[in-house]
Amino acid sequence: MGIVAERAPANPFSPSFGTTPPLLAGRDEVLARFAEAIETGPTHPDYTLLVTGDRGTGKTALLNALEATAAERGWLTVSAAASSESLSERIAAEAVRCLEQLPGGRRRVRLGSLSVLGVGVELDPGDAIPIGSGSLTSVLEQLGEELTDARIGLLLTVDELHDVPRDDVRNVASAVQIVTRRRQRPVAFAAAALPLIEHSHLADPHMTFLQRCARAPLGPLTPEETRRALREPIVSRGSAIDDDALAEAVESTLGYPYMIQLVGFHAWRMRATTDEPISVVDIRAAIVEAEHAMVEQVAGPVWNRLSPMDRRFLVAMLQDETDSSLADIAARLDRSLQYARAYRRRLLAAGALSPVSAGRVRFRHHALRRRAQDAARDDPDLS
Ligand SMILES: Nc1ncnc2c1ncn2[C@@H]1O[C@H](COP(=O)(O)OP(=O)(O)OP(=O)(O)O)[C@@H](O)[C@H]1O
Ligand SMILES: [Mg+2]
Known part of the structure; x- marks a missing residue:
């Protein structure tokens, strides 16, 4: 008989991005709101949800938990993240796969794809189905109808939404708008983005759908x-x-x-x-x-993406203990206040600064302050 070695318990913590933590703290309320939404249906405001937060605040972990909430109720989930390929095409292809999973799905997928594609192709099981981005609405509509009959729903999640090209976001938004809002089909939507999305996609007047999503801003835990x-x-x-x-x-x-x-x-x-x-x-x-x-x-x-002048701005802030006045920064850089204001805007959008008031700013995160301190030490030209 061999001796069974007693193994030390494994490290429970998960310090890597996108992983589910051992205990998802502080998210009970948003999870409860979402659970209520999917029980209630598309009329619930949280049926379409936009999660925002800085890097490492737990957006992906929350999307994973929302998906688990949906899956526990027998719902299907489709998750996508920004990448080089078209988001709407990937979602459409996944939606077709969902249709296949439903009872009698194979037959319907054939009919559905025929009408979607408008060409007479016979698909063998396992065939990759070529779907154009314009067809996302029709695939989701068909899926929404089937899901209504099956008394379940679909949760569509999109991570890193700020990185998805604008046209692609519009395609997905308009499909969900039609299927969920207008036709009241059980297709829930949850997306996650960095706060800089406020200055990009959310500032676009054609993004009404996104602007109307319920918000879940992720701040620090208590x-x-x-x-x-x-x-x-x-x-x-x-x-x-x-x-x-x-x-x-x-x-x-x-x-x-x-x-x-x-x-x-x-x-x-x-x-x-x-x-x-x-x-x-x-x-x-x-x-x-x-x-x-x-x-x-x-x-x-964040630092690596900044221009030399952006970095000089941040280094000029190091003289202040908590926050800095734009007038002081302008004087330290020997530039006008207007110039400092333009850099304030750039650095807010880059997620490097947090606004304190119109004339004051602070580092978005203390780690960035430390990064600026390291840089100033290594490169005297920056100061
Ligand atoms: N509510 C939470 N309680 C404890 N740990 C958490 C919580 N949410 C996330 N984490 C942990 O924090 C880390 C970052 O989480 P996650 O990758 O979800 O962040 P993110 O906001 O998606 O970051 P990024 O913007 O870089 O994608 C992970 O290690 C994750 O396990
Ligand atoms: Mg993430």
Whole structure:
């Protein structure tokens, strides 16, 4: 008889983008609203939902949870994200696959695709069905009809909506507008985007559908929610965390979901032995690791896309402790106030700054401030 080695429980935290966390904290209300919407039907305001939030605030994790909510009720789901291929074509192809799943679907798909394509093709099972973007509405209409008969629905999710080209967004929006709003078919819609979508797609007067979606802005989690998100996964794996360690961990995250996963993940790894509770010493070491990752992975992508002048603007803000006045920045850069205002707009849209008031700004995230500090140290030309 071999000896069964006792394996240490695996790290419960998930510090990577798009993954479902061990405990989805602080999202009960929006999930409940959405569950109510799909029970109620297309007249419910949350039937079409737009989730916004900075990188790492948990938009994709929330879309996953919304999909799970729909799937629990027997609904079909189609999920798409921005990519180089046409969004409407991909959704149409997935919708055809959904039609196939429904009872008697194969026959209907044939008829449906014939009418959609307007050509006499006979499709064998497993054939890829070529669908043009203009046909999305007709495929969704047919699917909506079948779903009504089957007494279920479809949840369509679109992630990274801010990155989808405008024409493509319009195609999808107009299809959902017709099928869900006008025909009252059970096709629910949930999309996620960075807040910069306010300045792009949402500012477009032809995007009425999007503008009318219910909103779920994802802000920081409360200290209590953060405590749960850190503590419960540790306890559920048979481990523990000291109260003072937990308090420091909570404070370090500022309620930012990605940071919560990073701190939890590194704290779990820092423990001297798996039997001892996580201590303040472990947490402090974990915070160093986590902040490093935040600078690289959250601030890095934003910083890399900025122009040299954008970066000089941010470096000029470092002299101020919390927020900066545009007049001061203009003086430090030796430019006009008007010039500083133009850069304020650019940097707001790039997700680098948060507005404080018309004349004041602050860093969107402390990790970006640290990124700017590192850059100023390495490149004296920036200051
Ligand atoms: N409510 C939550 N509670 C705890 N952890 C969360 C929560 N939501 C997300 N997370 C964790 O935070 C990290 C970031 O989540 P996610 O990838 O969903 O963010 P995002 O907003 O989609 O980011 P991006 O804009 O870069 O795509 C992941 O590690 C995820 O597990
Ligand atoms: Mg995401």
